Amino acid sequence: MxxxxxxxxxxxxxxxxxxxxxxxxxxxxPAAIAQIEGADVGHVRASLQANDAIVPCGPLRYLVVSEVTRAPALLVRLREGCPDADAVDLSHGxxxxxxxxxxxxxxxxxxxxxxxxxxxxxxxxxxxxxxxxxxxxxxxxxxxxxxxxxxxxxxxxxxxxxxxxxxxxxxx
CATH class of the missing domain: 3.30.1360.120 (Probable tRNA modification gtpase trme; domain 1)
Incomplete structure (x- = not known):
């Protein structure tokens, strides 16, 4: 179900x-879908856990999809790993x-x-x-x-x- x-x-x-x-x-x-913009892929990957996926959407723009981690915790990890980038929760949209x-x-x-x-x-x-x-x-x-x-x-x-x-x- x-x-x-x-x-x-x-x-x-x-x-x-x-x-x-x-x-x-x-x-x-998934548990969360977030978008991060303005970070290079290496920094985004360093912020991911085993159940997370990175989906490139354009230059310096990615969807980050987590099967386990809920949006608030995912956003904290992305913002800590990529402090100069913008990370937004898209799970509701x-x-x-x-x-x-x-x-x-x-x-x-x-x-x-x-x-x-x-x-x-x-x-x-x-x-x-x-x-x-x-x-x-x-x-x-x-x-x-x-x-x-x-x-x-x-x-x-x-x-x-x-x-x-x-x-x-x-x-x-």
Missing amino acids: TETTVNEYRLPLAGVAASDEALGLSPVQ WCRIRVIHARASGVLESGTWLDLESASRNGTASMPGAFRGIPVVLHVEATDRIAVYVPRSYARCLWDWLVDTVHGFERD
Whole structure:
């Protein structure tokens, strides 16, 4: 069952159908999503713990995703490790949807102009973009697993589109 709140905010993906999850879509949210801007990647990495991930979004701009550490503690670590940078909690405003599917890059390429197939061949990659006009940050975690970070107001709509897209791939 999917958690319904993170840091006291109700998740827009609470109550999605278990059958949707069986398609290879995961609504499980991290404990925190933060953005840090103005720090070099070395300082950001030095602030991370084992369960944290760094998702590059542009020059000196990163999402930091923690599976265990809640936002207040994550922000303290980032601000201590990168004192000249700006770190902000995005946990209340952004959601993560993982596409875990043998054709994950194909599923997402159907709604975006980004070439995820070559990005996944080159290892972990991330890029800001749009999926059918919805602003997203795509993070290729493995060839069959891509995390999609999306503003929470678009999360349910994106989820429904992804369900439809995966159903189309299942028919192929």
